[in-house]
Amino acid sequence: MSDLPRKAVTRTAKLAALPLGFAGRATWGLGKRIGGKSAEIVGRELQQRTAEQLFKVLGELKGGAMKFGQALSVFESALPEEIAGPYRAALTKLQEAAPPMPTRTVHAVLAERLGEDWRDLFLEFDDKPAAAASIGQVHRAVWSDGREVAVKVQYPGAGEALLSDLNQLSRFARLLGPLIPGMDIKPLIAELRDRVSEELDYALEAQAQQTHADEFADDPDVVVPQVVHQSDQILVTEWMDGTPLSEVIADGTEEQRDRAGQLLARFLFSGPTRTGLLHADPHPGNFRLLFDEKAGYRLGVLDFGTVDRLPDGLPPTIGRSLRMTLEGEADAVYDMLREEGFVKESVDLEPQAVLDYLLPIIEPMAVDEYTFTRAWMRKHAARLADVRSPAYQLGRYLNLPPAYLLIHRVTVSTIGVLCQLGATVRMRDELEEWLPGFVEETEPEAAEETETAEESELAEDGGAAV
Template identity: 30%
Template sequence: MSDRDRYRPVPQGRLNRLAALGQIAGGVASGVVSEGLSRLAKGERPHLRDLLLTPSNARKAADQLSRMRGAAMKLGQMVSLDPGEFLPPELQAIFSQLRSSAHFMSPGQLSASLASAWGPDWRRHFSRFDVTPMAAASIGQVHRAVLISGRSLAVKVQYPGVARSIDSDIDNVATFLRLSGLVPAGLDLAQHLAEARRQLHEEADYLREAEQMRRFRALLAGDARFVVPAPVEELLRPTVLPMDFVEGVPIERLAAVPEATRETAMRALADLALSELFTLGVMQTDPNFGNYLWRPEDGRIALLDFGAVRPVMPDSAESYRRLLQAILSGRNETVRAAFLDMGYLSSAQVARHGRMLDEMMSTVLEYVLQAPEGLVDFSDRGPLVAVRERSQSLFADRSLWTLPSPDKMFLQRKITGMALLALKLRVRLPVVEMLSRHA
C-alpha cells in the first residue's frame, strides 16, 4: 500500500464509527456464508468460529480497523501479539499489520488538528514540518519537524475524535464479540473491558503521557543502556505531544546484527521489564515493537511511547514473584498452584486437564532450568510448538476458560511481548540468573 492510499479521514461520531464496524460485520458475514457453503459442498461441517477466522475475513477486519483507528484498532492490536505458533501463518501476517500500519488522517484533518492545538499560524514555530507521517498507530500519528531554534522533534498528533469514541468503540466491539461466538458466553469480560476503557482514556491524554515520559527519564537517568526523549513543554497540548527526535532503527532489525549485539539489547529490555515489575512499581505495558529504536552508533535503546504506563499493584507483583519462585523450584505442583492463585487456571481445568498441564509445565521447566550453559535459546521453537500441541484440548474446552485480574492481564501483555521479541531476535539469555535476582 502506497502512502497515497493510506490517507483516509478518521471516522468521527458514534454513528459513523458504528457504521464502520457494521462494514466489518457485513463483510465478514458475507465471507462466512461463502466459505460455509464452500465447505458444506465438500462434505465438511464447519463451526462458526472457524469460518470467522479465515484469512479473507481477517484481512477485511484488519483493513477496516486500520481505517477506523482509535480504541477499535487498539483492541485489535492487543489480540494480535502472537509468535506465529498459535495463529495460522496467514492470519498472523494479516493481524500483524495492525501493529504498524494504520491509515493516515487526511491533510485537512491534520491541519485542523494542529490549528486547534497551536492556532492558525502554527507553522511559525517550525523551520520544517513534514506533513507525511513517519509512523501511524491506533491513537495518533507521528511527524518529523524542526523548530526555529534548530531542535529536531518527533510530533505525535492525535486522530480527531478518537478520545470521544473510546467508550462507544469498546461497547461496539464487546457486542461484536458476544454475537460472534468467539468468546464463551459464560466468560465475563465486563471488568476487563472497563479497565481497557480506562487505560485507553489515559493513553489519549498526551499531558499524562508527557508526565510519564519525564518520570521514566528520571528513573533511568543513570542507566546508560536507554535513551528517553524529553517533551517540548511550550508546545505540549492534550492532543499533541512534541518530543526530541531520536535517531535509530526499528528494534526488529537487530535480527540481522551479530549475536552478542542482539543479546545485549534484548537483555537490557528484559532487565527493564523485570525492574518495572519488581522494583520500580510502574510499567510501560504496551510491548508494540514500534515503541523501541536501537541506535547502532552506541547500542543504546530509545524508549518512545509512555501512554500505557500504569502502576504495578503490590498484590500483582507479589503474585508474579511467587510464580517466579515456583518456576525456579522446578516443581510442577508449585507452578500449578501459582497459576491457580493468579487466576490463569481454574480448579476445574486442573481436574479435567491435569495430566496435559503437567506435561506443558514439565516442557517449560526443562527448557528454562536445564538450558545448556544456563542460556535459554529463544531461537529453538521446539518447546513452544510442543506446548501448543499439548494445549489444544485446553483451549478447545471453552466452557472452562478463565481470566486473571485486568491488572495482571496488562502486565502479562508486556511480559509476553518481551518473550516474543526474544523469539524474533533469536537470542540466548541467562533466564535463571535474571529471574533469581528478583526471587
C-alpha cells in the first residue's frame, strides 16, 4: 500500500480483519496441533503471524491505526514474555518506519502549502522519506540558508483517517483483547481520540516545539531542534542526527541505556516546570541519543504534536502524595487522594490498604537508584490485573480524575520505555529537583527561627573565641 487509504469502508474492513484474522489463525493452529505439532511450536508460530498482521495493517493504514500501534509499543514490557516476545519486533517497527507516501503526493502537498516555487526554499530536498509516522512523514533537506532540516509533511486526509480509525478501533476494543492480552484498550483509544485536533495542528506543534527549543537551548543534557518554518500541513525544523532510542533498546551498551534512561526521566519531570508543557508522546521513535566528545551523551527530543498544557507545572499533589506514601503516612495520603477525587466520596477504603496498593508501584522512588526491568513491569501489571489479588479488588474503587489522565499515561509510558531500556536510574534525584511537593517545604517562620538560632550560636562561638 503506497498511499493513505481514505475511504472509511476500506479502512474499517482492514481493521475488522485484525480480530477476524486472529480467529482464523487460531483455527489454523488447532489443525497444526491435530497434525502432530507441539503446542509450544504452534503457539509461537501463531503469535508471530499475528504480530506480522498487526504491523502490516496498522503500518499501512497510518492514521489512528498506526498511532494506536505506537501507543501499544511502549506497553509491551507489561505483557507476559511468551506474548510480548513475538510482538516486540513488529511493534518496535512502528516507532521508526511505515510504508511511505508516493513522491507525487508529497510534491503536491508541498506545492499547495508552500507555493508552486517551493523548491526555491531548499538547496536540496530528498524525495525518499527519512521517517514515517502516524499522520505524516519526514524528509531530509537543506534549507535555503544552508541548514540541514527535517520537513514533516502531513498525509492528505489524515484528520478523517485518524477519527475514523479510532472510532472503529473503539468498537472493536473487546475483539482486540486476544491480540494484546491483559491490556485495557478502550480508555487508551478514547484518550488518543480526544487529542486528534491537536495532533493535526502543526501551528500548535511548532509553538510547543519552539518553546522547548528556547528553554533547552543551552542545556547540557537535552537537545530540541529549532523550528525553521511552519504552514498548514508542513513543519520544517532543524535536522537532528543520533541513535534512535529503539536501537539503544535493541543493541545499546549498558552506559548508553543508563544515560538514556536518566535523561528521559529528567526530561519527563523537568519539562513541565521549565516550559509549562508536558511532552505527551513518549514512545522511543521520538527520542535520539546524541554523542560528542565534549558533551558526552545527550537526549534529543522530537515530535511535539501532543502536549499537556500545565502552566503551573506538574500538580504538587503528585509530589506530596508520593513523599507521604514513602514516609508511610497512610491517613494523610488517603485524605489527599479523596480530596483530589482519586477516591470517590461514595467509597470508603482502608487507608493502610491504599498505601499497600501504592508502595510496590513507587518502589523505584524509594531508593537512590533503581534498575528498571521488563520482569518488574510484568510483575506489577499481573498484580493489578489478577482478579484474585487484593490490588485488583482495591483498584476497582479508585478513580483517575480527568486532569491527571494524560499525566498518568505519559508517566506509565515513560516507565515502560525505561523497562525496555533496562536502565539504572537515579529517579529520586529527578523528583527532588523537579517534582513540586516531593521535597517537604520549610515553613517561612520555622526557617527564620532556625536562622536566628544559628546566628546566636555563631555569636556565642565568636565571644568564646575572643
